Amino acid sequence: MSELLQSIDARTRLAGTNNLEILMFSLGLDSRTGRTETFGINVFKVREVMRTPAITSAPDMPNAVMGMVSLRGALVPVIDLVRYTGVPTDTMGEVMIVTEYNGRTQGLLVAAVDTILRLDWSKMKVPPPMLAQKMGGLITAVTELPDGRLVMMMDVEKVLSDTSGAEDEEVYRHVIPLGMDDRTVFFADDSSTARMQIARTLDALGVRHMQAINGCQAWESLQRLAEQSAARGEPLVQSVQIVLTDVEMPEMDGYMLTRRIKSDARFKGLKVLMHSSLSGDSNQQLGRSVGVDEYVSKFEPQRLAETLTRLLV
Secondary structure (H helix, E strand, C coil): CHHHCCCHHHHHCCCCCCEEEEEEEECCCECCCCECCEEEEEHHHEEEEEECCCCECCCCCCCCEEEEEEECCEEEEEEEHHHHHCCCCCCCCCEEEEEEECCEEEEEEECEEEEEEEEEHHHCECCCHHHHHHCCCCEEEEEECCCCCEEEEECHHHHHHHHCCCCCHHHHHCCCCCCCCCCEEEEECCCHHHHHHHHHHHHHHCCEEEEECCHHHHHHHHHHHHHHHHHHCCCHHHCCCEEEECCCCCCCCHHHHHHHHHCCHHHCCCEEEEEECCCCHHHHHHHHHCCCCEEEECCCHHHHHHHHHHHHC
16 A cells, blocks of 8 residues: 555645645444545655554553554554544454654554545635534544545544543643743644643743634734734734744645745744644755744643743743
8 A cells, every 4th residue: 555655755845835635544334324434634644554463452551542563663552543433333444554743653543545635725624613513623624525525634633642641731830931921822723632732831831822723714813913913003023923833724734824924024023833743854844945933843832832932032
């Protein structure tokens, strides 16, 4: 199945164009509906696809964690997405998608993989609120294929957060408050899990914050804030000092959002901090190519707090 994956050089050319490639997969026939639904994951996060190898189980693991496998000498945890999502099916996870988030590798068991689809982020729509609430934020975006099928982008960051155990509360208690009440951060992220962690970090810092669920919503909000600042006769940077943005977001990604901010005179002096689980060197270079001021990996509250402090003081 390795032929499904293209070279990293080819994919990096998508940055700043608001395009992405997703690997489509299924979790088997749903006995409730008689349908096999299609899900997607950003190809940037996929290292390889393989037949599920023998999995070594260990005691006292979270429900959806099947165990671990050895891949070229590295021990990789394996998560069964069928079991995690609760899809009622007799299908076994015959295929393993090996993914990398924040430099950590894990295997995701699925029923089958389909193909790679290239599309514009503007074609990825935010799911209806009722669906988003029912799924607990697991589905972050939906797109429709020419054959009428809907492809649902799964928030793998939420999956990893839910299966990795309880969050370490000590991390937030060690964040040193900024001690300044006139600083504001605007952040954009389609993951409800990531938004919650960002908000907790900013609260621990004592920094005011506003948020958006994707780049398009963030851009619309920032333009309104710029208009309000102009009406007061002051630059926007007096009201908002940093935009913290994810990379992968429906409708408009973080690269496009950054490019628009950095090319608009109304946002002069506004710093952009890219916050993503796409933490490889190539992704950081892509961020810098569109004007990002700093880059910090997701799910590292202490490092995020330290970076924000340095940029805000």
